[in-house]
Amino acid sequence: MDTKRFVNEFVKGLWKEIPPFRFVLGLCPTLACTTTVSDGLGMGLCLTFVLTCSNIFISMLRKIIPDEVRLPCFIVVVATFVIIVELVTQAYFYPLYMSLGIFIPLIVVNCIPLGRAEAFASKNPVIYSLADGLGMGLGYTMSLTSLAFFRELLGKGTVWGHQVMWSGFKPLSFLQKAPGAFVCLGIMLGIMNLIGSEK
């Protein structure tokens, strides 16, 4: 195992190829599950689990899966882990399950797990696929959490459900709605591109 490569595959997902901002992939939960920090973090961690596990398995099976049926195979693997996440959150994190609702099963059709399976895990050894999955997942979690942080702070005046703004603060409730999510995401994308282009 090449440690430097392992670190590289892990770190790229955290900034250089951070999924929603650099690839603009997986936007559906990015917009829908970021009204509160706890939702954003929960969604991110669910996706991280699915992505890491599916990357490992698809990489393990990459020499067995015939090219002609690779997409159905990938989808079955991804769907399996999504259902596991759904059952486990329902059993042990019920409030999170209730607030994420339909967006947990929808991870199956999220572009990120399938995209990483096709672009990375099906061509690379298990250990690097693990690093890729973890990195991408945590990058996604970071993006969702930071977006949720601004939306909750300015839209509700709270962080993680605790009031943090001064008492006279009028929340910009626009940011809690879907159009507000687009605006917030757009501003963050713009800032990210600005920083990226300076290099």
Place this chain on the structure above:
Amino acid sequence: MFKLLVRLVGVLTGICVVSAVLLTLVREGTKEQIEYQQLKALMAPAVKVVLPPSDNDPIADRVKIIIGKGKKGREITVFPAKKGGKLFALAYTASANGHGGPVEVMVGITVEGKIVGVKVVKHAETPGIGTKVINSKEFMSQFIGKSWNSKIALSNAGGDIQAVSGATETSTAVTNAIANAMKLFPDIKQKLSSKLG
């Protein structure tokens, strides 16, 4: 060509079988806990209203009891309340038909058979009319203190429960549901005590 076909089908089938086995295991492993969470979300508010404070968690200690025999048999979930390890009250639901479908009422009852609380947990009554009954503390409090073997009926049916005016159908449904629950009481109590030892 044929070899390729076998390989394609074989690999995909193999992955699906492994996936199915894995999911069955996870599903079996989380079944109880999921049921508990769902019951907690749906029933906990009602259980809190209808049962007096207890030492135990009535939802975690729920007991399933089968009422009736053969095809007519159905399962009822009973929530026992204990103090010092001794059963002193229980809660369960029963239903009766209302204006918009079945009205399900949870009844809290002491081991002696006295009603200590009632709460509607599921209904499809008309908002603003039927819901007047469901939200009326005055109407609901008429049942409290009644014994399981006393007559539970509206005044127009020979009982002493005053219906909420303009919402007789829902009033009847709630009253019938509670009456149905009371009919089951001796059976449930006996089976519950034998299950709790």
